[in-house]
Every structure is written in structure tokens, then in C-alpha cells.
Amino acid sequence: MPVRAVVLDIGETVLDDTREWNAWADWIGVSRHTFSTVLGAVTAAGRDNAETFRYFKPDFDVATERTRREETGHGEHIDETDLYPDVRTSLAELKRMGLWVGLAGNQTAKAGDLLRKLDLPVDQIATSTDWGVAKPDPGFFERVVEMAGVARNELLYVGDHRDNDIVAGHAAGLWTALIRRGPWGHLWAADPAVLANADWVIDSLAELPGLVART
Structure with missing residues (x-):
């Protein structure tokens, strides 16, 4: 058909997604290069990208931290340049x-x-x-x-x-x-x-x- x-x-x-991944790296206090490299390793292994955060903070909860970002004015932002x-x-x-x-x-x-x-x-x-x-x-x-x-x-x-x-x-x-x-x-x-x-x-x-x- x-x-x-x-x-x-x-x-x-x-x-x-560069802006958003950079925002997450900044939020957890990790250099953008380091965060990106670990994200790449997680990706290559075929695992969920949320696992990236646990290499830096084992008890990291994405949903909770996303809410905290929004509450502090560091939430998601999308505009034409993205x-x-x-x-x-x-x-x-x-x-x-x-x-x-x-x-x-x-x-x-x-x-x-x-x-x-x-x-x-x-x-x-x-x-x-x-x-x-x-x-x-x-x-x-x-x-x-x-x-x-x-x-x-x-x-x-x-x-x-x-x-x-x-x-x-x-x-x-x-x-x-x-x-x-x-x-x-x-x-x-x-x-x-x-x-x-x-x-x-x-x-x-x-x-x-x-x-x-x-x-």
C-alpha cells in the first residue's frame, strides 16, 4: 500500500537535543564532554539513556530532578534554533x-x-x-x-x-x-x-x- x-x-x-543534554550535564555538575562520553557508552550498549545519570549519581531519579529543574527556572526550553x-x-x-x-x-x-x-x-x-x-x-x-x-x-x-x-x-x-x-x-x-x-x-x-x- x-x-x-x-x-x-x-x-x-x-x-x-544538544541544548537539553547540556542542560542536564550542567544540572548534575558534570562537564558536558564527560556526560556526553558516558551517554555515548550507554547508547552503544543499547541501554536506556536514563542510565547515564546513575554513573554520576546512583540514586538519581529523572522525574524528580526534571521537576526540580522546572521549579528553579532551569526546565526544558525549545525554540526555532533547536x-x-x-x-x-x-x-x-x-x-x-x-x-x-x-x-x-x-x-x-x-x-x-x-x-x-x-x-x-x-x-x-x-x-x-x-x-x-x-x-x-x-x-x-x-x-x-x-x-x-x-x-x-x-x-x-x-x-x-x-x-x-x-x-x-x-x-x-x-x-x-x-x-x-x-x-x-x-x-x-x-x-x-x-x-x-x-x-x-x-x-x-x-x-x-x-x-x-x-x-
């Missing part, structure tokens, strides 16, 4: 083609609200916190399909994460594309699991309109 809807992951697909350069034009082109376009990822409700304020050319934005279910849980992709309102084999999910986006999306019966950007996308672009489960591996969102048009 041809693709009729495109839903994109958020972090490191639409958003450059978008990758190809985002607006690529989303607009997909919309021009008559496709339903959405964003859905493992983010906080606040991140979703901040993204909506950017007035991106999409039909809907949702986060795992909004839905109460996170990738790679199959329930997340059930919500993605429900949100888009098309058959699962008419929906393309685009993301940078091997397990959360590509393997889980493929298992849900979706078309999948891995974007080679950010630490996860670069690390796993040639991974056997990606090559076995992704319909495409891309370097830019600008590639999507041409690929979708050929389905």
Missing part, C-alpha cells in the same frame, strides 16, 4: 503532497506544548507523556496509527533509534525510515537490525517526499 501518512519521532529527528534545518521545508512539502503529517515521540508533555507553539506544518503533535505509553511499547504505535487515521501499512514512521523506532515500528506493521543524525542514528545506521527492519536509511528529511512518492 502507498504511504498516506508520515509520523516523525521528535528527539534527534526533528529536534537537535530544529534541524531541514524540518520546516520537508514537513511543508509532505503536506503539499496531500499526506497526513504528525510528530510523536518519547517526550514530556511540556516538550509537546513547546513544539506546538512553533506552529510547524503538521496535523498533530503527541508525546509519550500525553498518551501514558512510551516506545518501544506496541501500545505507542497503536496510538500513532489511531492518531493518523490510516491503515498501519499506509503509515511511515521516521526516527533515529534502532530499537524504539525501527524495530518496534516495523513490528507494528508500519513503513520505517531511520535518519542518520544524532548519536543513535549514526551509531546504528548500518546495524543488521536496522537493515532488516527499515524500508529506508536517510541522511535528511528532505529525502522523504521523493521516497514516499514512489510507494
Whole structure:
């Protein structure tokens, strides 16, 4: 079936997460380089990135510390400069083609609200916190399909994460594309699991309109 809807992951697909990871490093009092290096090691091991914090503070609770950041004025911040350069034009082109376009990822409700304020050319934005279910849980992709309102084999999910986006999306019966950007996308672009489960591996969102048009 041809693709009729495109839903994109958020972090490191639409958003450059550098600002947020740097904010976390500053918050726990670790140099940004050290934090980034440990995050990379956790990523390479295929583990949840939340484990990064426990190397520095074994009893670290992300939810509690996120609340403390907000209360002290150091919370999440997203603006136009956090978008990758190809985002607006690529989303607009997909919309021009008559496709339903959405964003859905493992983010906080606040991140979703901040993204909506950017007035991106999409039909809907949702986060795992909004839905109460996170990738790679199959329930997340059930919500993605429900949100888009098309058959699962008419929906393309685009993301940078091997397990959360590509393997889980493929298992849900979706078309999948891995974007080679950010630490996860670069690390796993040639991974056997990606090559076995992704319909495409891309370097830019600008590639999507041409690929979708050929389905």
C-alpha cells in the first residue's frame, strides 16, 4: 500500500537535543564532554539513556530532578534554533503532497506544548507523556496509527533509534525510515537490525517526499 501518512519521532529527528543534554550535564555538575562520553557508552550498549545519570549519581531519579529543574527556572526550553534545518521545508512539502503529517515521540508533555507553539506544518503533535505509553511499547504505535487515521501499512514512521523506532515500528506493521543524525542514528545506521527492519536509511528529511512518492 502507498504511504498516506508520515509520523516523525521528535528527539534527534526533528529536534537537535544538544541544548537539553547540556542542560542536564550542567544540572548534575558534570562537564558536558564527560556526560556526553558516558551517554555515548550507554547508547552503544543499547541501554536506556536514563542510565547515564546513575554513573554520576546512583540514586538519581529523572522525574524528580526534571521537576526540580522546572521549579528553579532551569526546565526544558525549545525554540526555532533547536530544529534541524531541514524540518520546516520537508514537513511543508509532505503536506503539499496531500499526506497526513504528525510528530510523536518519547517526550514530556511540556516538550509537546513547546513544539506546538512553533506552529510547524503538521496535523498533530503527541508525546509519550500525553498518551501514558512510551516506545518501544506496541501500545505507542497503536496510538500513532489511531492518531493518523490510516491503515498501519499506509503509515511511515521516521526516527533515529534502532530499537524504539525501527524495530518496534516495523513490528507494528508500519513503513520505517531511520535518519542518520544524532548519536543513535549514526551509531546504528548500518546495524543488521536496522537493515532488516527499515524500508529506508536517510541522511535528511528532505529525502522523504521523493521516497514516499514512489510507494
